[in-house]
Each structure stands twice: as C-alpha cells, then as structure tokens.
Amino acid sequence: MKNHLQSSEWGLNLSNQLIIAGPCSAESAEQIEKVCLAMKEENVLPSLFRAGIWKPRTRPGSFEGIGEEGLKWMEIVRHHLNIPITTEVGNAAHVEMALKHKVDVLWIGARTTVNPFAVQEISEALRGTDIPVMVKNPMNPDLQLWIGALERLHAVGIDKLAAIHRGFSDAYDKRFRNKPNWSMPIHLKREWKGMQVINDPSHIVGKRDGILETSQRALNFGLDGLMIETHHDPDKAWSDAQQQVTPAQLKQILQQLDFKTPLEEVQPSEKLHDLRAAVDHLDDQLLDILAERFAVIEQIGAHKRENHLSVFQSERWKQVMESRTQKGISKNLGEKFMKELLFTIHEESVKRQEKQLREPVKIVK
Secondary structure: OOOEOOHHHOOOOOOOOEEEEEOOEOOOHHHHHHHHHHHHHHOOOOOEEEOEOOOOOOOOOOOOOOOOHHHHHHHHHHHHOOOOEEEEOOOHHHHHHHHHOOOOEEEEOHHHHOOHHHHHHHHHHHOOOOOOEEEEOOOOOOHHHHHHHHHHHHHOOOOOEEEEEOOEOOOOOOOOOOEOOOHHHHHHHHHOOOOEEEEOHHHHHOOHHHHHHHHHHHHHOOOOEEEEEEOOOHHHOOOOHHHOEOHHHHHHHHHHOOOOOOHHHOOOOHHHHHHHHHHHHHHHHHHHHHHHHHHHHHHHHHHHHHOOOOOOOHHHHHHHHHHHHHHHHHOOOOHHHHHHHHHHHHHHHHHHHHHHHHOOOOOOO
C-alpha cells in the first residue's frame, strides 16, 4: 500500500528529504512572523511549517496552547514562505477547526496515539477528506498500537499517511527525553510497505545540543525526514525552550547532515551483492551451529530428567554469562549485545530442557 506522504509535493526540500520545522507552539502573530522572516533571511525553507496550537500537558497550569486564534496566524506563513502548514490535533473539535482554517497536514501526538478511542474519533472527523495525516509513535514501545492508529485513519479513506518516530518514555535512561528505539520504525516500514517514517529529534533528545547526532542516526537507519522545532528566540519560548533551535542553527544542522540515498532507490553494486552473499552464507552456518547446540541442550534436559535434576543452575548460568560475554568483547562484540544474545539463547535452552522434564522417563526392563 502506498499511503505515505509525498515530500516532493511540498515545495523545496533542502536535501530531497522531508524537513518539517517551526516552533513548538504558536505564541503570537509576531512570533510566527519573526520565525518566518528568520527562515527567509537564512534561506532555509522547510517542506512543512509546524506549530502547535493545542498542547497536551501532564499537569494543569502549564501553557496548553493558544487555541483556534493561532490558526489564523498561519496565513503569515503562507504569505512569507508560501509553504504548507501542519499542526497537531487531539480530538474531533481540533480537526474541525484545523480544516476550517485550511491547515494542509495534520499530525496526531504520542499521547493521543496511545488511546484508540481518541484516534477513532479523529478518524471519523476526517472521513470524506483527503488531508495528509502523520501519526507519532505512542508513549510506550507498542508497534501494533502505532500501526493500529494508522489503520484506523486508512479505514476512513485517509490515503496519505506517514509515521513520526519521537522516542518512548523511559524512567531510567536520562540521556534522552524520550528514548529512541530504532528497530521500531524499521519494523513499521517492513510491515507497511511504502510507509514514510519521519524522525523527531527534538522530542527524543529534549535539548538542542543532541539534535544533530540524533538526526544523523535517523538518516543512517533510513528514515525519510526530520521534524525539528525552530524558534526565532528559543530561550524565551513558552514551551520546550531547551529543545528548540534558531533558523540559523537549523541551517547549520542540515548542512552538516549526511543525507543517505535509500537502497530501495538504487541498484546494488556487485561488491554489495557479494558481501550480502557472504553474510547469507555465514547466517546459514550460524543457524546450523544453533541447531546443533539446541540438540545438545535437549540431551542435557533428558539427562536432568533421568537424574531428577532441576533445569536452572544459577552458578552455571553466571559462569556462562561472564565467560561468554568477555570472550565476545575480546572479539569486538558489544557487551550489551552479548548479554542480550546470551539471555535469548538461555531462555530457549531453559524452555527446551523444561519440555524434556515433562516427558515421561523410559523404564528399561
């Protein structure tokens, strides 16, 4: 299904990638004009201009957006930059107001994506329209919930869809505001052929210093564009001040990025073909070795059954984890990778041994 957004429809692209930029929140007509004029002065014209009109907040009392009045200010963007505008909607009333003011593209935020009732309400409000819609990942790393939100929109006839990877809540990893999970957008693109996934480094990092690095990683993983919050005076922004950049900083970030060509758009070279063939051969060997290993594991399980031994032995497991991890590190394999790999293998080994213990012991007469 080709239900993704076509960035080529949206005017100038600095790098043939979809670039979405603008302030976290629309604060005043003057603010919107200053952002536009600064973009013009820096000659940095995004594909889409973003601005939050309604801002979902964890606790009441914070700035929750200017409301419908802010939608009127979006005409300033059309006047100065002549590019489409996008904003977030959280319910049917937001949709109605956004359509009334001719917003070009909508997006659904992470706090809304997590609620199928809210997504269905928005979908029904959009029935009969052909407006493009982008869907941010839910707060928790739930791929099916993310896909489900896109499916609800598609079911009411919204054919121009894209996803936004903005990271996931993590109470322990303080390096990020919302920790990225790069496998999630890759799995989404694999399951929904043709789906564009845009990265939101502003919400992933939570501070402007890490936006360049995170943007580059997104491009390295084959994501299709970037949404970067941009304000003429970020330190005085009414919301998310630390993660917004100036138009001049946005230009610097985009100039430093190494934009990748998707492999789907090029014919693989002979060298790449040969290297992939080598990987395929090595994978076959790995699978053969794993099959042999689990065959031995089943023999161990049978031995434990016959001798009334338990499956799990903590000292043995500790010794295996420590020795194999260190050996992997010595072969230039990451510690985290080794521990995750060994844990997965151990889980399968325990399951197979436990299955052996359920088998009746054969009595030899």
